[in-house]
Amino acid sequence: DTGVSQDPRHKITKRGQNVTFRCDPISEHNRLYWYRQTLGQGPEFLTYFQNEAQLEKSRLLSDRFSAERPKGSFSTLEIQRTEQGDSAMYLCASSPDPGPYEQYFGPGTRLTVT
Amino acid sequence: SQKIEQNSEALNIQEGKTATLTCNYTNYSPAYLQWYRQDPGRGPVFLLLIRENEKEKRKERLKVTFDTTLKQSLFHITASQPADSATYLCALDPRARQLTFGSGTQLTVLP
Numbered sequence: 001d002t003g004v005s006q007d008p009r010h011k012i013t014k015r016g017q018n019v020t021f022r023c024d025p026i027s028e029h030n031r032l033y034w035y036r037q038t039l040g041q042g043p044e045f046l047t048y049f050q051n052e053a054q055l056e057k058s059r060l061l062s063d064r065f066s067a068e069r070p071k072g073s074f075s076t077l078e079i080q081r082t083e084q085g086d087s088a089m090y091l092c093a094s095s096p097d098p099g100p101y102e103q104y105f106g107p108g109t110r111l112t113v114t
Numbered sequence: 115s116q117k118i119e120q121n122s123e124a125l126n127i128q129e130g131k132t133a134t135l136t137c138n139y140t141n142y143s144p145a146y147l148q149w150y151r152q153d154p155g156r157g158p159v160f161l162l163l164i165r166e167n168e169k170e171k172r173k174e175r176l177k178v179t180f181d182t183t184l185k186q187s188l189f190h191i192t193a194s195q196p197a198d199s200a201t202y203l204c205a206l207d208p209r210a211r212q213l214t215f216g217s218g219t220q221l222t223v224l225p
Contacts, residue, residue, distance in 0.1 A: 101207060
């Protein structure tokens, strides 16, 4: 068990560019979550997968955001046409199923949009 | 609207004392309440989970209480150490699918 990994750890991009982040969950975990965290705040839920099915999306997830989890393994989060307001830490977490659903977080990807 | 409040943004205590952190919530009926620790630049780390029908949970120097009538959880660290310095996050789990986090309390344990 190597824990949840995320790649890249840091990403600097110019406004208007597209970015994609990857998350590799703990191998036996069926549930995968994406959160966004800004300075001084707790993580905010973005979306959740049960195996390959995306079961819930937050209203924070605008049309510019898309997430996938092909084959129920790793997941990607893509942001199109980035804006400065997208600058944040993007966290991935996984949990086993059935519950009680404590979540195991990765180290995050720090996005800076210039 | 749903709201989670954690006590004062920063808490400083002396080494060896007990740190008590508070999490209050409104307009939730959580099935579970969880506490996480977060160090700067890193993802949160799970510490404890308490169910709605449990009053108290302990793990080593950590203790969590959960009062669904008061809509409050208290998180205690006994015999605190400088290594306990971190931000502590309270998270509610109303539907066992997503977590809703408070903004955290930054704890500093002074040697």
